[in-house]
Amino acid sequence: MPAAVDIQGLSHRYGSHEALRDVSLRIDDGALYGLLGPNGSGKTTLFRILSTLMPPSEGQASVFGLSTVDAPDEVRARLGSVFQDYALDENLSVRENLRFQGALYGLRGAALRERIDHLLRLFDVADRSGDRVDTLSGGLQRRVDLARGLLHRPDLLLLDEPTTGLDPMARRTFWNAIDRLRKNEGTTFLVATHLMEEAERCDRVAILSDGRLVADGSPDTLKAELGSEMLWIEAGSPDSLRDNIETQFGVRAEIVGESLQIAHDDAPRLLTSLYDAFGDQIQSATVRQPTLEDVFVVRAGKQPDDVPQGILRS
Template sequence: MIRIDQLRHVYPAGRKQPERTALFDLTLDVPEGQFTILSGPNGSGKSTLFRILCGLATPSRGTVTIGGFDLGLQGAEVRRIMGVVFQSPAVDKHLTVAENIRIHADLYGIGGPEFQARKDDALAWTDLKDRQADKVETLSGGLARQVELAKVMMTRPKVLLLDEPTTGLDPGSRRAFLDALHRLQKERGMTVLMTSHVFAEAENVDRVAIMREGRLLAYDSPAALRALIGTEMVVVRAKDPDYLGDELRAHLGLAIRRHGDELRLEETENGEGLPLLERILDRWRGDILSISIKQPDLEDVFVHVTGRAMPEQADHPGEPR
């Protein structure tokens, strides 16, 4: 449904910065009806890619096809089948819920009996049915996000793009929004591409794409990505990570991945972690601050393929990412 082929984007040199390449010949296919998460650290290019997919930026080279339409040549056709939820709120907080939905419907030429049917459908899954006369500024962050999603659902998109839509939501609102999104995606067979830096949001999707510095490093199902680093991993915090890392490599013959003050022994299978932990403790107990066995999650996969942890805060608005 979304086909990205050899996409390159270069930001030209400015008065205060040199020319910068944000995307390096990126190729990515998102199958119809699947939910895909796009993740990466600041500067990975994911927001540049998002802007291109939304039609807000023209790539330096390469093509994007959405629903069989060439984005560069058939933009109007693409917009008819696509909905977008941006990271920054795109509702008027001084208007009511109903007024925001009415304006969006007018922009798409939805009126008469069709408007009421689509409005009822768009609000059916929300907690907004009794709040339509309320101004958006009086709603919680979670309910305000529901307004955005309901507004987009008015057009019944086949493709839905979301840019870190849960930013700023509390855990309960985040979960409610994601539950509703997954339910709507499955009921309507939508193709969803969503950027996120929260790996818990990616555990139940069809595929996860991980980017760094404008390149695609990994793209597969969550289970397949976790399998890259085995079913168990031993994590050691050492007093002197350099010394202990050299010791473990020399005496155990295992690949050791350094991450901050942690030494990670990956690619171990079920049942191998405990004997390995005991061997390490027997010989190097005095050099260890802590040691544990864990099942890899998607954040561990991210560290494995990028060599860095995901920043706690989101990217700064207005900066190319």
């Protein structure tokens, strides 16, 4: 059985700028797959290629064995998309929006009415089906947009920052709907997000940085690869302390704001040694288990100013 998404050696350039650099990854049928990366990492370019909106400069991408370049119509028939900006006409009612979307895919008659009714019930918006979209809250609009993306029963749904602007309750409702769709319809999801709590829900997570794939695996596996513990050190001169630690102890330290982050299998023992050697430079220190945010910092190598708000701890 072909993978839901199979990407091999994918690169794309905009003039002299290389947005994607030799990216290869595989997404299994039925998976919930997360895509993390700061602005400019290549997420949008990857989504545009998978959506058949443009061909890659090099490499290939396929959706259920269908080339995005050679068989774009067949790919679109099996693909749905929900992006940050709603693809809804605010002047039409909820039901009118869905009927229009269905017509684009050649759906009509009783089959279309039944599908619309099913999705309205699934996302708990049936009582608002006659209301204009511009009268709905952001959370309700997001649910309607998800229904739009699923109307033609796509095998793969691309979600680009789908919960941007939603409050915690609306975000929880959205993800509960995703869980039901995976269970009841077997839909495969590729979700670009900057929220660690959402990435933790995924079966696997890929991290893009400067167009390169720098990590790919389950959240637990990626965290385990950093070691059993993380050491965070607050310092007045983190650059100087990092250089001293790496020179004297041979361990890698990442600067995050005014802090140093060190992945180590025996962080408490290392911390004792660091206090003995550089106690006058250390303001405070914390030892804890690795998080997905730690994975992002280590693998992507980004400072807080380079990362969208919300991806790193405050």
